[in-house]
Amino acid sequence: MSNWTDKLFIERSDLFLKLMNQRWLHTDELINGITAVLRRYGISSGILLDLCCGNGRVSIHMAKKGFRAVGLDFSKTFLDDARRRADEHGVSKTVTFLEGDVRKLKEALRSSSESFDVVINAWTSVGFFSVKDDFNVFKQARELSRQGAILIIAETMHTEFLSAKFTPTSYTEINDIMMLKNRKYDPTTSKMNESWIFYEKSGENLKFIDRVEIELHVYSPSELTCLLRNAGWEPLAFYGSFSTLQPMSPLTSLNIVARAR
């Protein structure tokens, strides 16, 4: 059986793209916060690596702030959309989008001789595979970065949030689509299983479109801290949000700033 990520991000990329486009609406505030934090560490330009870049919202917004960006994703649909958007935003000369598996990061970036100043992993783009895979991704990212480079992990789900605010069901509406989520979380394994059920709205009725079964390893802040340290990144700060730079709490998402040792 193929991994659920193939189904959600490749086979049904048409559906996930709708969710991704909603995130674009809040990306200005995210990037203003990230660039303010980077300035604190003496970085206001340079080259950044956007891990699991989706349709490019982080790379494109960072390019508009003067960074050169390389975005990597394994979904052709998202990358095609990202390239079209880079053009539309006038940054296609400073952003490169590459297709590849983040678990084979060095291989995917073999054509680039850059040493990155910034690495970004946004919107819960960890925990899709094994903990060992995540460790290897951050280790490879460290090897591709200069000493003192900054790693940003943004808008990420974590175990404290699930303990404080677990909701077994939720639903989201995006134009003509309704998405129902059923959720289970096992604190003994840190695995969250979700059923995402998509419907098309048709007047008063809902027509079933598809269902995707998701399994995510949800990290605790301390587990991710330990993983990053072992991969060569020293965590420096934790925020609840890059938009507000409020402190992290069980009720916020997880946002980490770490430095390459």
Ligand SMILES: C[S@@+](CC[C@H](N)C(=O)[O-])C[C@H]1O[C@@H](n2cnc3c(N)ncnc32)[C@H](O)[C@@H]1O
């Ligand atoms: C939740 S989305 C986040 C997208 C983007 N970082 C953002 O903030 O808009 C997760 C992304 O990870 C990508 N992805 C999942 N598994 C991947 C893999 N093995 N290699 C590369 N990209 C992957 C998906 O295609 C998707 O774009």
